Amino acid sequence: MTEPNVPGGPNGENAAQEEGITRRAVTRTAAWTVPVALAVAAAPLAAASPTGGTIVFDYPEYIVGPGMTYGSITGKVIPNVGTSLPATVTLTYPPGWTGPSTASVDPATGTFSLNGVVAPSSVGSGTLTATSSGFTPGTTTLTVAMNPVPAATDGIVWGENLGTTLYRTGSVIQTYAVTPDNLNGAGTLGATSIIAMAGGYRDHNSYLIRSDNTLWSHGAGSNACAPGTTSTTAGIFGFGGASALLPGERFVDTVAFTGGGYVLTTHGRIFSWGFNTATGSLGDGTNGPDTNVPKVVLISGPDVFIKAISAGYTGGIALDTKGRVWTWGINDQSDLGTGLSGNQSVMKPVILQDGTPLSGVSQIRGRFKGGLALRNGMVYSWGYGAGGMNANGSNSNQNYAAPVLTGPGTPLTGIAQLPKFYHEAYHSAALGSNNTVYTWGYGSYYVHSPASQANRQYAAPYAGTIPSGTIKEMAVSYYGVHVLLTDGSVWNWGYGAYGQGADGTTTVYQRNPVRALSGPGSPIVAGGFFPNSHGGVFAHK
Numbered sequence: 333m334t335e336p337n338v339p340g341g342p343n344g345e346n347a348a349q350e351e352g353i354t355r356r357a358v359t360r361t362a363a364w365t366v367p368v369a370l371a372v373a374a375a376p377l378a379a380a381s382p383t384g385g386t387i388v389f390d391y392p393e394y395i396v397g398p399g400m401t402y403g404s405i406t407g408k409v410i411p412n413v414g415t416s417l418p419a420t421v422t423l424t425y426p427p428g429w430t431g432p433s434t435a436s437v438d439p440a441t442g443t444f445s446l447n448g449v450v451a452p453s454s455v456g457s458g459t460l461t462a463t464s465s466g467f468t469p470g471t472t473t474l475t476v477a478m479n480p481v482p483a484a485t486d487g488i489v490w491g492e493n494l495g496t497t498l499y500r501t502g503s504v505i506q507t508y509a510v511t512p513d514n515l516n517g518a519g520t521l522g523a524t525s526i527i528a529m530a531g532g533y534r535d536h537n538s539y540l541i542r543s544d545n546t547l548w549s550h551g552a553g554s555n556a557c558a559p560g561t562t563s564t565t566a567g568i569f570g571f572g573g574a575s576a577l578l579p580g581e582r583f584v585d586t587v588a589f590t591g592g593g594y595v596l597t598t599h600g601r602i603f604s605w606g607f608n609t610a611t612g613s614l615g616d617g618t619n620g621p622d623t624n625v626p627k628v629v630l631i632s633g634p635d636v637f638i639k640a641i642s643a644g645y646t647g648g649i650a651l652d653t654k655g656r657v658w659t660w661g662i663n664d665q666s667d668l669g670t671g672l673s674g675n676q677s678v679m680k681p682v683i684l685q686d687g688t689p690l691s692g693v694s695q696i697r698g699r700f701k702g703g704l705a706l707r708n709g710m711v712y713s714w715g716y717g718a719g720g721m722n723a724n725g726s727n728s729n730q731n732y733a734a735p736v737l738t739g740p741g742t743p744l745t746g747i748a749q750l751p752k753f754y755h756e757a758y759h760s761a762a763l764g765s766n767n768t769v770y771t772w773g774y775g776s777y778y779v780h781s782p783a784s785q786a787n788r789q790y791a792a793p794y795a796g797t798i799p800s801g802t803i804k805e806m807a808v809s810y811y812g813v814h815v816l817l818t819d820g821s822v823w824n825w826g827y828g829a830y831g832q833g834a835d836g837t838t839t840v841y842q843r844n845p846v847r848a849l850s851g852p853g854s855p856i857v858a859g860g861f862f863p864n865s866h867g868g869v870f871a872h873k
Contacts (some may be wrong), residue, residue: 343796347668357362357592359653361759361837362418375680385411387462387470394449395475395637395653397599399579402431402449403634407462407470409442417442418464425592426458427473435462451476453580462527467626477637477653479584479598484524484543485872487512488858490848491809492830495535495563503563508840509822509871520548520640522565523741528870529866531754532556532588534562539593547571547595556592556606574815575603586700587863589613589661589755591622594629599758600637602629602650608867611645612677617774619677628706630657632679643755644715649703650679655683655692657682657705657733666731667701669714672730682714683732691829692735699752699760699808704736708748710743711736711762711791719758719774720789727789736772736791737766744770744791751806751813754864761792762814769794777811777827796844799823809864815845820857822848 342525365578389407389800389839396402411417420434421444431449438444444462457475473632488496490506499512499521502576513521520542525844527541536554541547547569549558561567578599586595590611592606604614612619629648631638636658640651647661647668659668670680670688681689682705695706695792700725701714702722712733713722720727722738723744748765757781760775772791781795802818808814810825823845824833831838834848834856848871850856 350658353479354688355734356411357624359708362473369625374520376616384466384468385409386414386468388466389460389462389470389472391472391633391635393457393473393475394634395477395600396451397578397581397637398451398453398455398476398478400451400599402447402451402474404445404447405460405472405634406443406445407472407636409437409444409464409467411442415466418467418601418800419743420444421462421464421470422465426474428452428454428458429460430455431499437464444446449474453662477639478599479596479600479639481582481598482527482583485526485859486524487526487529487862488856488871488873489723489868491832491833491869492534494866497531497551497865498868498870499529499538499540499550501564501734505831505838506868507834507836509834516580526862527583527860528585529589529870530586530593531868532593533590533637533756534698534866536591537588537593539559539586539588539595540588545577545582545590547583547586551616552716554591556624558605558624569605569624569626571603571626571870575628578667585641587641587643587648587755588645589648591646594641594648595626596638596641597725600631600639601642602648603627603731604629604648604825607646610675611646611662612675613661614650614866615679618678619675629660632681642696642753644698644702644703645678647702648679649696649698650829651693651696651705655694655707657690657693657696657703659703665714665716667699667731669703669731669733671731685732685734687735688734695750697750698755700756700758702730704750704753704760705792706747706762709765711747711750712721713760713795719787721758721773723760723772723789723791725789726869738791748825750808751808751809752861752863754809754866756810756866758809758810759808759813760791761794761806761808763803767803769798769806772812778841778843779813779826782825796825796843799847805861807861807864807869810866812842814861814864816861816871820859821855822858824869827867832867832869834869 435444435446463469535552537551553562558567558569609620616627642649650658660679669682693705749763768793772788805816828839828842833846835846858871
């Protein structure tokens with residue numbers, strides 16, 4: 333199928349168009365005696381026949397989920413000059429790990445590899461040692477990690493509901509917040525059954541993880557949806573064959589891109605589905621075809637364990653336990669921040685301007701054709717730059733991660749949290765540790781100021797007045813900004829024609845924050861946000 337069209341920018345702005353031995357110096361003298369001369373002559377012979385050497389592993393750590401089998405663990409024997417390579421190395425495992433007792437050494441290169449190392453079911457780490465007589469042993473760390481499963485909750489939804497993407501029957505605008513309790517399809521929702529939700533593009537699809545460890549799709553039944561999904565019936569994704577879940581493996585989060593989605597598991601694995609023609613969006617090393625059968629995203633190395641996921645326009649973003657950021661998918665507007673050109677079908681590291689990988693990151697978020705990362709209180713941006721989306725003082729793209737600025741050469745600092753982002757948001761926001769909301773990018777729908785729709789090329793505090801109280805969480809939708817205070821109240825501002833304010837009105841522009849209601853005069857009380865659909869909002873109780 334053809335690639336999905338990039339939607340027009342807010343208020344008619346045009347979106348991107350898919351783009352050997354050290355020689356000893358000896359001074360001769362006539363004073364040499366025969367014993368000295370013999371000793372000097374004998375030295376090279378002694379150096380030519382030492383013994384031993386060292387054993388090293390290629391990675392200092394190999395990491396997998398509980399009960400998983402490690403991929404190939406590799407290393408090398410480095411002999412001293414004149415020493416023969418051993419035929420094998422002997423392997424000693426930490427308690428709970430199992431694997432082959434020896435590994436053959438390549439007689440030409442000294443390399444060795446071992447397969448079939450199985451991790452225990454408990455989280456932890458231990459030392460794997462490779463030994464051979466006369467050689468210094470080599471060690472590496474074997475680690476078992478696991479992502480936690482969020483507690484199940486009831487959901488609260490409001491806003492645009494085309495194709496019933498809000499998990500409410502029918503396409504009626506939800507002007508009040510309502511509980512998504514009547515999604516069609518047997519047993520798809522029940523009390524405290526929602527682990528995570530994510531909105532796809534417009535009426536195409538939304539995704540939901542249930543507490544029974546099933547993944548569902550709802551919406552108009554577009555190409556990215558699960559088999560059987562229609563505007564009136566939910567579809568359930570099937571996981572089998574090469575994409576079967578492992579014993580004890582559970583879903584922990586789901587995110588959407590334009591044309592598909594991703595789901596993360598306890599075992600650090602990512603599954604993908606949807607649009608893939610020429611884009612590499614599935615991250616499985618292919619560039620097609622499109623599919624609604626989940627595929628396994630290829631992990632970039634044996635020391636990578638994914639703990640968080642997000643998505644841009646048509647691609648994925650992942651954060652590993654070492655704070656490194658990985659991206660894949662469409663890349664015609666520097667979307668991936670990898671310094672590479674062209675679409676990428678396997679994950680690559682996001683880099684800084686000097687070419688070194690971005691690391692030490694605590695949060696990631698996808699936005700329209702780019703992404704954001706939080707590191708040590710600073711926000712880093714990459715990708716498409718129109719409208720000031722990179723907050724670098726210009727409309728330029730960035731094929732690397734660079735700090736968001738508040739002015740020329742002045743980074744935005746003191747940031748505590750990035751909001752949950754809808755993957756096609758043209759504006760960005762961040763929450764400061766001092767409770768200040770900063771915004772930048774396109775200014776459509778009065779997202780930056782009640783008085784203006786001007787774009788912001790630098791980050792600046794929101795110009796309106798947010799109700800008093802400490803902000804607990806934020807979310808950014810296609811049309812607006814949403815904040816949750818510690819008292820459980822939710823406030824929304826921006827475009828409101830689809831009921832995004834959940835205040836009982838369809839006011840076109842809600843220039844100032846309005847409070848979400850469950851009915852006339854009845855404010856909702858929420859516990860947090862799920863990522864938003866195109867014009868809808870997901871919160872949880």
